[in-house]
Amino acid sequence: MEKADTPLEKVRAEIAGTCRIARRDPGEVTLVAVSKTQPADRIVPLLEQGQRHFGENRVQEAQGKWPELKERFPAAQLHLVGQLQSNKAEDAAKLFDCIHSLDRPSLVKALAKAFDKTGRRLSCFVQVDVGEEEQKGGCAIAELASLLDRARDADIPIAGLMCIPPFDIDPAPFFALLDKLARDHGLEGRSMGMSADYPAAIMLGATHVRVGTALFGGRG
Template sequence: MSQPATPLEDIRARIAQAERIAGRPAGGVTLVAISKTKPGEAILPLIAQGQTVFGENRVQEAQAKWPALREAHPAIALHLVGQLQSNKAEDAVRLFDCIHSLDRPSLVSALARAMDKVGRRLPCFVQVNIGEEEQKGGCAIADLPALLTEARTADLPLTGLMCVPPAGIEPAPFFALLDKLADDHGLPGRSMGMSDDFETAILLGATHVRIGSALFGAR
């Protein structure tokens, strides 16, 4: 077999293989290319290869580089994968197509107001602090049912759960727990898995994998 010519082709092939091993339908996993800190000229080659879903960590950085790129390439979908300050909710609703980091009641309120004002309903993943790490964002597992109830009451379109497992240890148990939590709460989406562990995440139910360094190189 010939080797994939580009990092994107390699990642696509590995996603497809993980889907096959898991017995899942081909093409069911969404690749979110994490383009944070990368300039437009680094992103254009991926767009030219047909990548249409990109992720950014910060609203301000995305505002600086994506409007022009999206005007030239209107098929692109932009996902916010980093923590969102409540005072940036309206900017996020105007710019992004999906939020992966809904994690607290104050952000539920801010996003509901912003979506009502802008007239856009963005699908949202609730970020879960799956490893109960003090330094990380995300809703505590014990607080998840109440947060989901608040979000549903506020008419936020909930699409799934998101997590970032603790670094340096086996991620599989954390992916399995997020998969169970999503299933328990009737949510179809699981945003989990990054460059070092996305194949494991796919085997355990990931619907969206967030890959940066394997596509763009070290930051």
């Protein structure tokens, strides 16, 4: 195996190795480089190495750096991985390419209106509160079917489900739960796994892993 010199090469090698163990095609897993809090000059090297999917937590922060970056690297795809306020839906629709945090009926309504106004229909993951943690965003499991119906009725493209497991305990059962929920609802996408646990997420069906620290080494 060739030596992996850069953090991006190391993460890509880890993804490929985990996929081999899981008997999955590495092409099934999209690496989303979470660039929140990182300045543009730390993002450009990854773009130059061919990384194309990036994640941001806040619309306003992304507005400050990504229009210029997208002009320089038009193939870049921007994912909103943090909570989205309904009043920022139109701004998100203009800048982002995918939303990972659709979690409530009011946001369905706001996004449907924003998509109609901008003429852009972004793929969305429905965030599920798999750990029943009130302080985190996410749709309650009992309300998932209803929210999916509302989103489909509003002509919002549903890419799959997303979760953030509770910290400091084994995330595998929560990844397995999200995988089961996705299967039960006939959804292909599973946005799960971050720097500390993305190999486990891949073993349990992740299609999108959201990796920040392992690529950037901390906050900018």
